[in-house]
Amino acid sequence: MRVLLAAVLAVLTAxxxxxxxxxxxxxxxxxxxxxxxxKVASTRREKGLxxxxxxxxxxxxxxxxxMLIVQIFPFGGVEMSEYEAFYRQRKLPMCDETSTTLVQKGxxxxxxxxxxxxxxxxxxxxxxxxxxxxxxxxxxxxxxxAKTWRFAAGEAEMATWTHYLEGVSLCDSxxxxxxxxxxGMGGG
Numbered sequence: 001m002r003v004l005l006a007a008v009l010a011v012l013t014a015x016x017x018x019x020x021x022x023x024x025x026x027x028x029x030x031x032x033x034x035x036x037x038x039k040v041a042s043t044r045r046e047k048g049l050x051x052x053x054x055x056x057x058x059x060x061x062x063x064x065x066x067m068l069i070v071q072i073f074p075f076g077g078v079e080m081s082e083y084e085a086f087y088r089q090r091k092l093p094m095c096d097e098t099s100t101t102l103v104q105k106g107x108x109x110x111x112x113x114x115x116x117x118x119x120x121x122x123x124x125x126x127x128x129x130x131x132x133x134x135x136x137x138x139x140x141x142x143x144x145x146a147k148t149w150r151f152a153a154g155e156a157e158m159a160t161w162t163h164y165l166e167g168v169s170l171c172d173s174x175x176x177x178x179x180x181x182x183x184g185m186g187g188g
Contacts, residue, residue: 028172029180030143048074065150073142080112111170112137128152134165
């Protein structure tokens, strides 16, 4: 499981990919709202992985400064302690130095989640990247929502996007009495 987790999470650090909005309405569904001023830049399904990229209006996939990525991995049942240990040890491949902090973790709607803040520097030293990630471990799939800046994000930006990620949640329409929002993104 660790090898699979490492391989799949490596995709998180790579640019590219997108997530399809689910119309199936069955199973685990992550609720993600397209932020104001953002557009869907790409959507892709590849080998069970679903990735959805959003960037601010006026930016392109070739030249972006900020991006929101939603990823649905085709496996579930991972323990948060295993995910957290892997995430704290990994080094972003595009970075010379990487620093990761666990911001918070807990349970929401019966699912384990964690919020991580990663910052790194690359050569030349003036280039920075900041990534704020919320991982939700579903029973069927693993859901990751990442806000990325190609600069050192300030306190106000971090607070705004931490609040945004707190609103990202997972539900399962197969559970009696649970109604998932229609704008959710599933892995079906």
